[in-house]
Amino acid sequence: MTKQLPPLFRDKMIxxxxxxxFERFLASYDQARSYGLRVNTSKITKADFLDKSPFAxxxxxxxxEGFYYEEGERPGKHPYYHAGLYYIQEPSAMAPVELLQVQPGERVLDLCAAPGGKSTQIAAKLQGEGVLVVNDNHSDRVKALVKNLELFGVRNAVVLNERPERMLNVFQGYFDKILIDAPCSGEGMFRKEExxxxxxxxxxxxxxxxxxxxLLGQAAQMLAPGGTIVYSTCTFSPEENEAQIAExxxxxxxxxxxxxxxxxHGQPGWLREPWCEETYSAQAREAVAGTARLWPHRLxxxxxxxxxxxxGVGFGERQDADVVSVSKVGRGGRDALRGKGRAGTESRVSLEPLQAFEDxxxxxxxxxxxxxxxxxxxxYASPAGLPELHGLKVVRPGWYIGALHRGRFEPSHALAMGLRLREAKRALSLASSDERALRYLKxxxxxxxxxxIIRDPEVxxxxxxxxxxxxxxxxxxxGKWIDGMLKNEYPPGWRWT
Known part of the structure; x- marks a missing residue:
């Protein structure tokens, strides 16, 4: 593979x-890749996963929560993957969210989120508390982002498909933590994707x-006082790394x-011609030494x-949003909080079918x-504390619960994935070794x-x-059970192939 590296890239790295x-760096391209998965601790503890894991x-x-697995393993072809117990992720890509140090209850933005690997990592750190806003401005990539959040069972996420500059008025000074996994030239992906x-x-x-x-300038405006931005790329170019931070x-x-x-450490000495033309202050040059580089020949x-x-604590002012309080599904036919439909018209529907389903x-x-x-x-069940999102392209305003259609409630797959067995009054639990588990996924x-059928004793x-x-x-x-048969409700687009 080393012979295929672009000549300009080789010369630059030398x-x-x-x-x-450079010779040590170059040799890494001929070494075996490292593969990783990350345990979804919002669904299973790390210890419990290790007890039942079929992988070395x-x-x-x-x-x-990250682990290497051997190249011959196929974690994407195991029922636990379909249960959202882990996310398959390149190991060095796990570092940015770890360094963001997310805590439960915080307001967090993943600004360039698709396909969702780092978003699901943030969600697990939040443990269902606080607000997670994930955004990607590419509409064709948002579908994968939504699917991965639903697979992970995330309850407190809002998915946007917006240009970041359009988010500024809505989220001025709002977030405690922001991740910018920035679009980049992708030099760190040459071995993974030729x-x-x-x-x-x-x-x-x-x-x-x-x-x-x-992106950095826009994120700064959306950060609360004392907040943290983590900026990351999967490239080696100093123009996209140290130079961005110094500027x-x-x-x-x-x-x-x-x-x-x-x-x-980051390399202040690389802020020079011909790669970086800007003149930076001595203080900024010194500071970039505190940034980090993960090299494929060193880890x-x-x-x-x-x-x-x-x-600094004095930077900006955190904006606390007006909150419309709807504590739970209304009894006695209370209507849902209204939102804008596809055509932009107000909608008000009865929640009685949803209440009956919940009961x-x-x-x-x-x-x-x-x-x-x-x-x-x-x-949808939307996180409390969100500002008004009108005017933004909202793909998911929260946890998608299901559809209220012609007087009945049809639960969503996202609802199932976000629940826990203990929260259901009626459930079926198949062993992963039961051939019916695979048949269900098909x-x-x-x-x-x-x-x-596991049933509530009081039912x-x-x-x-x-x-x-x-x-x-x-x-x-x-599934829908009747007379010894379980009708399969598993979505066609998710099925095992």
Whole structure:
């Protein structure tokens, strides 16, 4: 593969690294790749996952829930993947969220989120508390982002498909933490995706640097006092890394770099011709030494650059949004909080079918801490404390609960994935070794004895109707049981192929 590296890239890396270091860097391209997965601790503890894991795992040193797995393993072809118990992720890509140090209850923005690997990592850190806003301005990539959040069972996320500049008025001074996993020239992906080399030759580093500069400035305006921005790329170019941070610091004196000691340091000496034309202050040059570089020849990963930026307490003013309080599904026919439908018209629908579903199927009140909103016939549980989102392209205003259609409630797959077995009054739990588990994931109808349906002791009704289908007690979807048969409600687009 080393012979295929773009000549301009080779020459640049020799200039930056020197001959000896470049030879070690180059040798990494002929070494076996490292593969990783990250445990979804919002669904299962790390210890419990390790007890039942069918894979040989080794901890990723910089990621508390991250593990290497062997190349021959196929974690994407196991029922636990369909239960959302882990996310398959390149190991060095796990570092930025770890360095963001997300705490439950915080307001967090993933500004360039698709396909959602780092978003799901943030969600697990939040443990269902606080607000997660995820955004990507590419409409074709948002579908994968939504699917991964639903697979992970995330309840407190809002998905946007917006240009960041359009978010500024809504989220001025709002977020405690912001992740910018910036679009970049992708030099760290050459070994993983060889077509990235052709893309690198077609797109200039300067083109990406201009986008990154804008993203950093926009994120600064959406950060609350004392908040933290983590900026990351999967490229080695100093124009997209150290130069971005040095320029940002000179333009935003309220920010400081929080030094990272775990990895190799950023390189102030690379802020020079011919790669970086700007003149930076001595203070900014010194500060970029506190940023981090993850090199593929120095650790088991494809490579990353990360900077942690913290604003001074006096920077900006946190904006607390007006909150419409809807504590839970209304009883006695109370209407849902209104939202804008697709055509922009107000909608008001009765929540009685949803209330009936909750009374029949759910033990707890999973929507109690959220506010319920309806867009057309679609019901969502939206995180409390959000500002008004009118005018933005909202793909998901919260946890998608289901559709209120012609006087009945049809639960969503996202609702099933966000529930826990203990929250359901009626469920079926199949062992991962049961051949019916795989058949369910393929969309087949199953034979299920009534005695296998787990039911609330207080429920005297028959097992007929919706039940939460689980594998090893972890939800994977819905089924409808009647007379010994389970009609499969697993979505066609999710099915095992």
């Amino acid at each position: 200039d930056l690294l020197g001959e000896d270091e 795992l080794e901890p990723v040193p910089w990621a508390s 077509d990235m080399m052709q893309q690198w030759e077609r797109h200039s580093v300067q083109e990406f640097a201009a986008m990154q500069r804008e 940002f610091l000179d333009k935003h004196p309220a920010f400081d770099v929080v030094p990272i000691d775990r990895f190799d 088991r990963g494809e490579g990353h650059y990360v900077a942690v930026l913290r604003s 029949e199927l759910l033990r707890s009140e999973p929507f109690a801490a959220l506010r319920l909103v309806c867009y057309g016939e679609h019901a 969309g087949e109808t199953l034979e299920v004895a009534e005695s296998e 005297t009704k028959a097992a007929k109707g919706y039940c939460l289908v689980c594998i090893d007690e972890h939800p994977v979807g819905w």
